[in-house]
Amino acid sequence: MAIRHFGAAAAVAATLAFAAPAHAVTEIQWWHAMTGGNNDVVNRLAEEFNASQAEYKVVPSFKGGYADTMNAGIAAFRAGNAPHIMQVFEVGTATMMSATGAIKPVYQLMKDAGEPFDPKAYLPAITGYYSTSKGEMLSFPFNSSSMVMWINKDELKKAGIKTPKTWPEVFDAAKKLKAAGHSTCGFSNAWATWAHIEQFSAWHNVPIGTRANGLDGFDTVLKFNSPLHVKHLQNLIDLQKDKTYDYGGRANAGEARFGSGECAIFLTSSGYYGTAKGTAKFDFTSVPMPYYPDVEGAPQNSIIGGASLWVMGGKKPEEYKGVAKFFAFLSDTNRQAKLHQESGYLPITRAAYEKTKADGFYEKNPTLETPLKELTNKEPTENSRGLRFGNMVQMRDVWAEQMEAALAGQKTAQQALDDAVARGNAILRTFEKTAK
Template sequence: MEKTLFSSAISGRLTAIAFLVTATSAASAATDIQVWHALPEYNKVVFEELVRNYNRSQDDVRVSLRAFESEDQLDTALQADSSKPNLFQMGETSGLDDVAQRSYVQPMHTLLTKASAGNQRWFLPAANNFMHDTRGRMLALPFMAEIPVMFYNIDAFKRAGLEPTQPQRVWQGLQDQLVTLANNGSRRCPLTSDQPVSINLENLAAVNKQFYAGDSNNRRGFDFDILYVRHLSTMISWVRSELMVKPEFGPQSVDRFQGGECAVLLSNSGNIGRLNAQRGLNYAVTGLPYYPQVTTQPGNPFVSGSGFWASKGKSNDEDKASAQFVNWLASDDVAQKWYESTGYLPLTQAAYAKTEPSYYANLGDWKALVDVYERNPENTTRGFRVNNYHQIRAMFNLTLEDALDGKTPAVAALRVAAEEANKIANARPR
């Protein structure tokens, strides 16, 4: 009898040990991948919750995140660290020297061959050129693709007695409204922006159906004609007359609109999620203004933002794990939640189709603005490719800052900027 009890005890211990060994082996079998990102705070929280759900939902892949304050900070870490993450967030510079040319980058279309995703239909067509090569192949996952839009505070328009309570899409008409807003409750900030180059150069062209860097004959180069001069002169006058608070880099402009101080904000759609979460903020979205003297109907802005790029040189197991994670991000429910929670463009057609009409109920023209990106773009809004554009864009930022400060007249600022940009573009890519 004692022998039987003793044997049973031994057997029970062995069973428990076997269970622990099996569980430990299963846990250790998970493939770890690293993902670096530089999402703004609100969207960062949404993404981190998605990743926690993913890690809890399966045992094959373990995703570890590292957050950075900015893409510049992340890029500095990439250059300094020989051990690259499996996936990292980076914007497309719209240049021939973009991220895809880096020696450690693996094209996303190559990575996705490592794990089956079924019949996935992406939302943005390859013809848009965003995160795609000249052959239409996906270079990076356009997870943070966005467009510039005009946000407006409905209550501010009501206080000013403006009907309808939304901004005009014509620049001159918007100016008249800004005067009324300034005189009736929005004196401190009728309008502001955090995207000076996007609004006043890049998408000034796209929305007015003009070629930005070149022309219809595929000639390359910058030539800021009377459209740009007239527009920049108008913006300088708006800053001087306090109809517009000069664009500020960083979160300040969006913070001021979110807090109800600014009546109109020109910024990227990726702010929609955080603005939706702000209690008491009654706002909506419409498209950027245009000049009817140039085009009878406004065009669509360039797609901008960033995406997840993959590193090469990883093991087959890690590549497969990364592809599985990307496929999960693109799954219908996850992609739908990401779109609705952030304001980035839908990742897949299924995610867009699953979004209920109630989501758009208080967002003004947002659905109509998104809908056009499911179709092939016009030639003037396909995106552009210019050598060393990251340097050119930085120079344009400084040029616009000086002009809006009143240091340089519009004509001189744009002439010098175009000449300098063409020199940089013709230099060897860096």
């Protein structure tokens, strides 16, 4: 009995040995901040890559909003269990660049893995943001976007309003929408500081800070308490009183107010397209951000938002090889074109953009070309190349806090922006002490 039992067990073990794969699949952990339709896109990309080969398995994990994901990744690195790939929003770039040893630069990753990689294949407006002054790409562009103005065409038509182009026209349209029944919201926005400080400044070709908004190095001094910035915030304060303008919050939670039809004019990311497509029960489009027509040279060009994929340090060579293969997979022209067309995020490669144009996609879907037209509206200047400030996540909260105080009538527009600049400069000086 004992001998027969041993023999049967051995046979089972032998069968399992033959059935097992020749080697274990290497898992690649990917932490991200995508929600709604874009979360589905992330999961599908991972599934497609996993099905395309048998050596690696990308495991995506949602870790909350952009700031939450970045903070979780930094904490995990300190604890020795960081993911292989971490999605970090664009304003976290300076912080990630200064984290020596915490990251594996993408240009080095691709070179070590022997994967084809040409930085010139990617759109320069995007890659410049994530590269060193020598053109070495530090992170992999993923969901790049810009800010656009979303329009509920049905509601504007019903109220007899033409699509506004300038800020005065937006204010006038919002008042008419209020009169037509939009009692709680004439217009609004998500990402308050991105809308009314960062993109606003670039679009009007005025500095957020010195030294090309930090792109040219440390010791930058913030400048967004200028007369133009004060005028704009004062206009928002005045319109907030009767909700012609209604503050939409620091992050993107307010976007649901556009999809529900509550706010017929709404400024937020072009990457909102996937969610708008799945929630809005009305005809909508996106148009360029508004501008003040009395500002010489406006509009200038917009700057990118969204996020890139950073590779964390301290991983095994075979794991890095899997990450490199995944990035090569993501760069495929057809895949990039499809990703752009479905999500609303920008095509990260020149080839994907050209393919989308050649296929006539923008003729039927002009909404998705809006951010590309904004980014390329004019040759970038020192004020509109982008920004690179350390501890930007904390600074955005400080800036938003001051804006909120002004909108609540607790400070004047000038006081709020003066305080935002002063506190922001203090944060920059603290960052420089640790980063230099």
